[in-house]
Amino acid sequence: MAQDMTLLWGSGSPPCWRVMIALEEKNLQGYNSKLLSFDKMEHKSQQVLDINPRGQVPSFKHGDLIINESYAACFYLESRFKSQGTKLIPDGAEEQALMFQRTFEGLTLYEKMAAVIFYTYYVPEGERLEAALKRNEEALVAELKLWEGYLEKLGSGSYLAGKSVSMTDVVVFPTVATLFRFGLSAERYPKLGAYYALMKERPSVKASWPPHWLENPKGQDTLKDM
Amino acid sequence: MAQDMTLLWGSGSPPCWRVMIALEEKNLQGYNSKLLSFDKMEHKSQQVLDINPRGQVPSFKHGDLIINESYAACFYLESRFKSQGTKLIPDGAEEQALMFQRTFEGLTLYEKMAAVIFYTYYVPEGERLEAALKRNEEALVAELKLWEGYLEKLGSGSYLAGKSVSMTDVVVFPTVATLFRFGLSAERYPKLGAYYALMKERPSVKASWPPHWLENPKGQDTLKDM
Numbered sequence: 089m090a091q092d093m094t095l096l097w098g099s100g101s102p103p104c105w106r107v108m109i110a111l112e113e114k115n116l117q118g119y120n121s122k123l124l125s126f127d128k129m130e131h132k133s134q135q136v137l138d139i140n141p142r143g144q145v146p147s148f149k150h151g152d153l154i155i156n157e158s159y160a161a162c163f164y165l166e167s168r169f170k171s172q173g174t175k176l177i178p179d180g181a182e183e184q185a186l187m188f189q190r191t192f193e194g195l196t197l198y199e200k201m202a203a204v205i206f207y208t209y210y211v212p213e214g215e216r217l218e219a220a221l222k223r224n225e226e227a228l229v230a231e232l233k234l235w236e237g238y239l240e241k242l243g244s245g246s247y248l249a250g251k252s253v254s255m256t257d258v259v260v261f262p263t264v265a266t267l268f269r270f271g272l273s274a275e276r277y278p279k280l281g282a283y284y285a286l287m288k289e290r291p292s293v294k295a296s297w298p299p300h301w302l303e304n305p306k307g308q309d310t311l312k313d314m
Numbered sequence: 315m316a317q318d319m320t321l322l323w324g325s326g327s328p329p330c331w332r333v334m335i336a337l338e339e340k341n342l343q344g345y346n347s348k349l350l351s352f353d354k355m356e357h358k359s360q361q362v363l364d365i366n367p368r369g370q371v372p373s374f375k376h377g378d379l380i381i382n383e384s385y386a387a388c389f390y391l392e393s394r395f396k397s398q399g400t401k402l403i404p405d406g407a408e409e410q411a412l413m414f415q416r417t418f419e420g421l422t423l424y425e426k427m428a429a430v431i432f433y434t435y436y437v438p439e440g441e442r443l444e445a446a447l448k449r450n451e452e453a454l455v456a457e458l459k460l461w462e463g464y465l466e467k468l469g470s471g472s473y474l475a476g477k478s479v480s481m482t483d484v485v486v487f488p489t490v491a492t493l494f495r496f497g498l499s500a501e502r503y504p505k506l507g508a509y510y511a512l513m514k515e516r517p518s519v520k521a522s523w524p525p526h527w528l529e530n531p532k533g534q535d536t537l538k539d540m
Contacts, residue, residue, distance in 0.1 A: 141460060142422075142460075150407075150411065153407065153408060153411040153412075154411070154415070155411055155414060155415050156415065156421055157414070157415055157418035158418075159414075160414035160415045160417065160418040161364055161414075163414050164410060164411055164414045167403070167410055168407060168410070176391075177393070181376075181378060181394060184393055184394070185376065185379040185381055185390055186379075188381060188385075188390045188393075189380070189381050189382065189383055189386045191386065192382055192383035192384075192386040195421070196368075212445075212447075217441055217443065219440075234367060
C-alpha cells in the first residue's frame with residue numbers, strides 16, 4: 089500500500105497516465121488519487137500551483153518529496169522500488185540500450201502527436217496555418233512508420249523494447265492509446281494496433297484506464313486518414 | 315579507455331554535448347569521436363542515417379548497440395558504468411527525487427530556449443509571426459526565473475540538484491551554456507551566471523567545450539534583453 093503517496097491527475101492526459109501505470113506495475117496501489125478536471129481548469133488551481141509552479145499535472149508526492157515530471161516520477165518509482173512489482177529497467181546491456189533509446193524516443197512520438205491533435209489548443213486562432221498543420225501531419229506519419237517498423241522488427245507479441253514489459257511501455261503506451269483514441273487506423277498500422285490490443289488487457293492499464301474514455305468509449309476521428 | 319565506443323556529434327549542439335560530458339564524467343575517454351559539420355549537412359549523411367533514421371546527432375555506439383537519444387545515452391552510460399567516475403544518480407530518496415525532477419524539467423528549459431534562439435530555423439519564412447516569437451520569449455523568461463529560483467533556494471556553490479554534480483548537470487549544463495552563448499545577462503540572472511562560471515571550470519566541461527566556440531569566443535546577443 090502506498091498511503092504516503094499522492095497523485096494529482098487529469099483523465100486522458102498521457103503524462104498522468106504514465107505515472108498511474110508505473111504505480112500499478114510497481115504494486116503501489118492505495119495511493120491518494122485526486123482526479124482534477126481540465127474543463128474546470130483545476131490544474132491551474134492553487135492546490136496544484138503550490139506543488140507545481142507550471143500549473144500542470146501530473147503532480148506526484150511521496151511523503152514530502154515532490155515530482156511533477158512524468159518521466160521523473162516513473163524513473164524515481166523504479167529506482168526506489170526496484171525489487172517490487174515489474175522490473176522496468178532490464179539488466180542486460182543490449183536490453184537496456186534499446187529500452188533507454190525507445191523510452192526517450194517516446195517523447196518525440198508524443199510531441200509529434202500533440203502537434204497534430206492539440207494543434208488548435210497550442211496555436212491561437214489567428215495564427216493557425218494550413219501549411220503548418222500539414223507539415224505536422226507529415227512529421228507524425230513519418231514517426232508512426234518508424235514505430236511500426238520497430239515493432240515489426242521485434243516480432244509479434246513484442247512490447248516496445250523487447251519480449252518483456254519495460255519502462256518504455258509505461259511511458260509510451262499512453263501515447264499509443266491516445267493515437268487510437270483519436271482515430272488512428274489499426275489496419276494501416278497493424279503492428280501498433282496489435283501492441284495496443286496486447287497492452288489494453290494488461291492489469292496496470294485496465295486499472296488506470298481514463299474514466300472519461302470508459303464513460304464515452306467513442307473517440308475522435310482526427311487521425312483516421314493518417 | 316572506451317575504444318569500443320563511437321560518438322558522432324556536432325559542435326555546439328546541446329544534445330551532443332550532454333553525451334560528451336557524460337563520457338568524461340564516467341572516465342570514458344578515448345572513444346572514437348567524429349565531429350560532423352551542420353553547415354555541410356553531414357548530420358543528414360548516409361553515415362548518420364544508417365544508425366539514426368531521423369538524421370540527427372548525437373549518434374552513439376557502444377559496440378553494436380546504438381543509442382541516438384542524448385538522455386538515453388547518458389542514462390545508459392551511468393547504468394553500465396555505475397561505479398566508475400562520477401556517480402550521476404545519487405542514493406538517497408530526497409536527492410534522487412530532486413535529481414530526476416530537475417533532469418526532466420531540463421527538457422522544458424531546452425525547448426523554451428530553442429523556441430526563441432532557433433525560431434527562424436524551426437519556422438519557415440512565410441509563417442513567422444511577431445506575436446508567436448514574443449509569446450515564446452515570455453515563456454522563456456518565466457522558465458529562466460524558475461531555474462534562477464531553484465539555484466537561489468539551494469544556496470551558493472550548488473549544482474542544479476544539490477551540493478554534488480549529478481545527471482541533471484550533465485544534461486542541463488549545455489543548455490545553460492547555450493543561453494549565455496546567446497547573450498543571456500549574468501547580471502539579470504546572477505545564480506545561473508554563478509552556476510555557469512562554476513561548471514565552466516569542471517574538467518569534463520573543459521574537455522568537451524564546443525570547438526567553434528573556442529575559435530570564436532564571441533557569441534550572439536539574441537537573449538541580451540531577456
